[in-house]
Amino acid sequence: KQEVTQIPAALSVPEGENLVLNCSFTDSAIYNLQWFRQDPGKGLTSLLLIQSSQREQTSGRLNASLDKSSGRSTLYIAASQPGDSATYLCAVSMIYNQGGKLIFGQGTELSVKP
Amino acid sequence: SQTIHQWPATLVQPVGSPLSLECTVEGTSNPNLYWYRQAAGRGLQLLFYSVGIGQISSEVPQNLSASRPQDRQFILSSKKLLLSDSGFYLCAAAGGYIEYTFGSGTRLTVV
Numbered sequence: 001k002q003e004v005t006q007i008p009a010a011l012s013v014p015e016g017e018n019l020v021l022n023c024s025f026t027d028s029a030i031y032n033l034q035w036f037r038q039d040p041g042k043g044l045t046s047l048l049l050i051q052s053s054q055r056e057q058t059s060g061r062l063n064a065s066l067d068k069s070s071g072r073s074t075l076y077i078a079a080s081q082p083g084d085s086a087t088y089l090c091a092v093s094m095i096y097n098q099g100g101k102l103i104f105g106q107g108t109e110l111s112v113k114p
Numbered sequence: 115s116q117t118i119h120q121w122p123a124t125l126v127q128p129v130g131s132p133l134s135l136e137c138t139v140e141g142t143s144n145p146n147l148y149w150y151r152q153a154a155g156r157g158l159q160l161l162f163y164s165v166g167i168g169q170i171s172s173e174v175p176q177n178l179s180a181s182r183p184q185d186r187q188f189i190l191s192s193k194k195l196l197l198s199d200s201g202f203y204l205c206a207a208a209g210g211y212i213e214y215t216f217g218s219g220t221r222l223t224v225v
Contacts, residue, residue, distance in 0.1 A: 034214060043120075043204055044216040051212075089158070091214075099163040099171060100146050100208055106157055 002027040002094060006105035013080055014113050021075040021108045023090035028068050031100065035064050035075050036089045038107070044089065048075070052095075080112045116141040120205045120217030127224055133178075133192040135220050137205030140186070145207040147188040149180055152202040152219075164188060200224045 003026045013019050023033070032051045036044040048057045048064040050073070056065040063076040073090060087109045091102040117140045127133060139145055149161040160173045162180035170180050177196050181189045188205055205217040 032212070036216075041202075041219075041221070043118075043218040044206075046213060046215065049213045091158075099165050101148070101160055101163055101173075102158075102206075102214060104158040 002030075002092065002103050004090060004092060004103055004105040006088075006090060006108050008108060009106065010109040010111075012111040012113065015080060015082060017080050017112075018076070018078050019080055019110075021077070021088050021090075021110070023073040023075070023105055025071045025073075025092050025103075027094065028071055029095045030068060031093045031095050031097075033064075033066055033073050033090060033092045034102070035062075035073075036091065038087045038089060040086075047088075077110075080110075082112050082114050085110055085112050116145065116207055116209065116215045118205055118207055118215055118217035120220060122220060123218065124221045125223070127195050127222065129197060129224055130194045133190070133195050133199070133222070135190040135203055135205075135222075137188045137190075137217055138186055139188075139207045142186075142207065142209045144185060145209050147182060148206040148208070148214075149188065149190050150204045150206060152204060154201075158204070162190070195224045197224050 005024045007022045034049045035047040038044050050057050050066045061078040066073045087107045089107045091104045093100050119138045147164045150158045152158050164182045178192050203220045206214050208214045
């Protein structure tokens with residue numbers, strides 16, 4: 001059974017700092033991995049999608065990497081801003097799962113202090 | 115790109131009352147559709163998914179049911195709500211198992 005773990009559970013950094021959020025998964029038979037952002041009381045916003053054949057994806061100040069063999073993904077945020085404060089969730093879909101279900105980690109709650 | 119419309123945004127219902135939450139999708143055909151629940155904290159639990167009209171798969175036994183009467187419409191229902199049904203309900207869609215899009219969610223409080 002796939003398990004997704006995110007470390008740390010919470011992170012507080014000063015504005016301008018570069019930071020890394022970690023995601024690990026126990027079963028490497030993934031179809032893709034997706035990073036989401038969730039603001040308090042809101043839905044999920046997709047940030048980056050990495051398909052299993054890819055190593056990384058970039059969007060603006062965000063860079064996500066995937067190492068399928070070691071079961072790890074990282075989300076790198078450059079030059080953090082107070083507006084980046086939110087909960088970040090990683091999720092995987094499995095090759096063998098009917099319906100393409102997403103399995104989520106518990107999230108990392110990020111606070112960027114001005 | 116696909117857009118998810120989900121309503122209502124908040125709902126307060128008494129124990130024992132019925133429930134109907136609706137989700138509609140724009141911008142894609144024949145998407146896979148999902149209902150997730152997020153309890154206190156951050157964990158998301160998959161409740162139901164659908165790969166086509168009338169096709170519903172349940173992930174966990176519970177007091178809820180789902181239906182998909184049209185290609186881009188997904189409904190979450192209950193005949194009698196329990197206190198434990200309180201939570202944040204999210205509808206999601208994915209085309210071809212690729213990128214997922216989530217709705218803005220419904221905050222349900224059962225009193």
